[in-house]
Amino acid sequence: MIRHEGIHHVSLIVTDLERSKRFYEEVIGLREIQRPPFDFPGAWYGIGDGGQQLHLLVHVGETLRGGGIDTRDGHFAIRVADFDETIAWLDRCGIEHRHNRNSITGFSQIFLLDPDRNIIELNAARE
Template identity: 75%
Template sequence: MIKHEGIHHISLIVTDLERAKTFYEQILGLCEILRPPFDFPGAWYGIGEDGQQLHLIVHQGETNRVGGIDTRDGHFALRVKDYEETIGWLQQHHIAHKANPNSITGFAQIFLLDPDHNVIELNTVRG
């Protein structure tokens, strides 16, 4: 049996690295971390206190995601501290999102898209 220790990183494809970095740093508040000198562009971000990472990889390949926010599409989730504050931040920055404060999951959810239409969930414990 495989014994898991946690998720190390998630990789997402982006087409415009500077645009993606602006979004992940200025909208989601992530901090860039050191990345090995690969022969292709990208950026790495640290998430949380347990060493999880988000890796952005520049790739001009095809994507299947062309529509709006689909909460059933593949996505990753970040836990946020304050639901209402997060909604306010997204509204202030004109970021389209779908709010689901009463999810049957037991935690409040917010779904949004990055500039390359990668789906992101932000969630928090309901108070």
């Protein structure tokens, strides 16, 4: 049996690294961490204090998603401390999102797209 310790990282394909870095730093609030000197561009970010990471990988071409926010499509989720504060921040940043305070999941959910149309879920404990 495999003994799991947690998710180490999620990798996303991006087409414009600088645009994506601005989004993940300025909107999502992630901090960039050191990345090995690969022979292709990208960026790594630390998420929270548990060692989880987000890796951005530059890929020339189209991403697969062409439509809008689809909450049933592949995505990754980041737990946030305050649902209402996060909604207010996304509104101030002009970021389109869909949210459900009373999701059947038992926690509140917010879905949005990054500049390359990767789906992100931000979720929070219900108060």
